[in-house]
Amino acid sequence: MGKAKILVVEDQNIVALNIRNKLKNLGYTVPSTAASGEEAIRKAELTGADLVLMDIMLKGEMDGIEAAREIKARFGIPVIYLTAYTDSETLERAKMTEPVGYISKPFKEEDLHSNIEMALHKHRAEKGEEGEGEKEEKESV
Secondary structure, eight states, X not given: OOOOBEEEEOSSHHHHHHHHHHHHHTTOBOOOEESBHHHHHHHHHHHTOSEXXXXXXXXXXXXXXXXXXXXXXXXXXXXXXXXXXXXXXXXXXXXXXXXXXXXXXXXXXXXXXXXXXXXXXXXXXXHTOOOHHHHHHHHTO
16 A cells, blocks of 8 residues: 555645644645635645545635535545634534544644554545555464
């Protein structure tokens, strides 16, 4: 399995670059970044991303929750929210999109890494793309 491709959706350019650099340091590929919900949907389709890191407050008409709902429905790509918004109303709206994670800013690199790894593992298992070693291990139990 190659490096996971992660689409970063963040409307503040300096923050997006920071996240992109952290992801690259962790060994992931970042094919693109997006600053609006509409752009995130286009780039999710074009890049074939394995995972989307989504901020909630974005430029444009569509917020990150609406974009995540659309990305999940159209492409089946899992989403982790990476946001400063942790109020209960936002959390409730976000939960409706069934994200694979919700990380509040500021975040630690190791929290980002562990959330991504768990999300990717869960998504692959749901799609039946477990590694052969994992399948053999389960069969022998």
